Structure formats: structure tokens, C-alpha cells
Amino acid sequence: MIKFDNVSKTYAGGHQALRQVNMHLQPGEMAFLTGHSGAGKSTMLKLISLMERPTAGHVFINGHDLNRIKPGQVPYVRRDIGMIFQDHRLLMDKTVFDNVALPLLIEGYSIQEARKRVQAALDKVGLLSKERHYPVMLSGGEQQRVGIARAVVTKPPLLLADEPTGNLDPKLSMDIIRLFEEFNAVGVSVLIATHDLGLIARLRYRTLTLKEGTMVDDGLQEPVV
Numbered sequence: 001m002i003k004f005d006n007v008s009k010t011y012a013g014g015h016q017a018l019r020q021v022n023m024h025l026q027p028g029e030m031a032f033l034t035g036h037s038g039a040g041k042s043t044m045l046k047l048i049s050l051m052e053r054p055t056a057g058h059v060f061i062n063g064h065d066l067n068r069i070k071p072g073q074v075p076y077v078r079r080d081i082g083m084i085f086q087d088h089r090l091l092m093d094k095t096v097f098d099n100v101a102l103p104l105l106i107e108g109y110s111i112q113e114a115r116k117r118v119q120a121a122l123d124k125v126g127l128l129s130k131e132r133h134y135p136v137m138l139s140g141g142e143q144q145r146v147g148i149a150r151a152v153v154t155k156p157p158l159l160l161a162d163e164p165t166g167n168l169d170p171k172l173s174m175d176i177i178r179l180f181e182e183f184n185a186v187g188v189s190v191l192i193a194t195h196d197l198g199l200i201a202r203l204r205y206r207t208l209t210l211k212e213g214t215m216v217d218d219g220l221q222e223p224v225v
């Protein structure tokens with residue numbers, strides 16, 4: 001599903017965020033990506049979602065080399081990726097329904113078809129009864145679930161989550177992970193960047209570990225350091 005082949009990323013200004021990273025996430029796999037603050041986790045997710053480009057090496061999605069994707073083709077690649085952020089990035093002046101409908105309306109779905117899909121996504125995250133609410137009326141955990149509904153409403157085969165449980169207590173964090181597990185159980189590949197070692201320890205998923213931009217453990221073999 002996702003392959004990094006000797007990927008390095010140096011930002012303008014000279015900071016090397018990733019150093020010759022190799023990894024392969026299989027279709028239908030769920031894995032955690034961890035490491036200290038600044039280790040390069042978000043940078044990896046940004047390279048997969050084409051928000052950044054590698055300085056060297058290749059990132060592949062389903063065998064397609066993202067280096068070959070031209071700027072005009074980026075939206076087509078992003079269609080296959082559901083992104084979830086710690087701060088969920090909801091539009092505060094739009095209802096829950098409208099927030100979740102947005103990706104469908106951008107893709108040109110009819111209102112009727114969008115309504116069906118939005119309601120199915122909200123039902124899945126347990127928030128159908130709050131479709132007319134505004135995000136400010138929801139708890140942090142509920143807002144995060146709206147962000148997840150928005151990410152899955154287009155049924156992407158890949159979910160990328162950047163610190164999705166960052167602001168949540170352990171019980172709510174586990175609820176969010178259980179939701180990811182439900183999507184994973186129907187074949188969606190899931191990569192979750194997190195600092196939350198306690199959460200990772202309670203689960204038995206493959207864990208990729210970055211240290212200062214180097215992949216020191218890809219979760220498949222004994223740590224190399």
C-alpha cells in the first residue's frame with residue numbers, strides 16, 4: 001500500500017527531517033508510527049499525502065511513484081487518502097453534517113447521495129443524532145469522531161492519522177483506536193502517528209519508530225539500535 005524507498009527530506013533552511021527511510025505498509029495493515037517530538041512522523045505523513053515532496057528517494061502508493069505525480073494530479077491521489085489531525089480541523093461555522101459532507105460536495109456528489117453517505121458515516125462514529133450541531137457544541141472526543149467521519153465518507157482505502165488521540169483521555173483514546181480497528185477490519189489500511197506509548201503498549205500492532213529522522217525500528221524485526 002505504502003512504500004518508502006530510501007527517502008530523505010531536508011526542509012528549506014537545511015533541517016534534515018528524514019534520513020534514508022525505508023518501510024513497507026501492506027494493503028489492509030494497521031500500524032503505529034512513533035518517535036520523539038520532531039522525529040519526522042508528520043513529515044512521513046505529509047510525503048504520503050503529497051503535502052511535501054522528498055529531497056531524495058521514492059514514496060510509492062499502490063506501486064505508483066509519487067515523484068511522478070504532477071501538481072494537477074495531486075487531488076486524484078488524495079482522494080484515496082483519509083486524513084485525520086489532532087486538532088481535527090473542522091469548520092466551526094458549519095454543522096456536523098456540512099463538515100462531513102464537504103469532501104463529497106467537492107467531488108461532485110448529488111445532495112441526495114451525499115446525505116446517504118454522510119448519515120452512514122455519522123452513524124458509524126455514533127454521532128447521527130448530532131448532525132445539526134455545530135462543532136463547538138461537541139466534546140473533544142466527539143469533534144475527533146466528526147473528523148474521522150469526514151475522513152472516511154469518501155471510503156478511501158488508506159487512513160492517515162496524525163496524533164488523533166493527542167487531546168483525549170485514555171478511555172476516549174481507546175474508543176478512537178477501536179473505530180480505526182473497525183475500518184481496518186473491512187480492509188482499510190491505517191497508519192497512526194502518535195507519541196502515546198501507553199496506548200501503543202496496550203495494543204499489539206506493528207510499531208514503526210523514528211529517531212531524529214532515521215527509522216530505528218520498522219516493527220518487523222529486532223530494533224537496530
Ligand SMILES: Nc1ncnc2c1ncn2[C@@H]1O[C@H](COP(=O)(O)OP(=O)(O)OP(=O)(O)O)[C@@H](O)[C@H]1O
Nearest residue numbers: 011012013015017036037038039040041042043044
Ligand atoms: N515546513 C517545515 N520547514 C522547516 N522545518 C520543518 C518543517 N516541518 C517540519 N520541520 C522540522 O522537521 C523536523 C521533523 O518535524 P515533524 O513535524 O515531521 O516531526 P514529528 O515527529 O511529527 O513531531 P511532533 O511529534 O512534535 O509533531 C522538526 O525538526 C521540524 O521542526
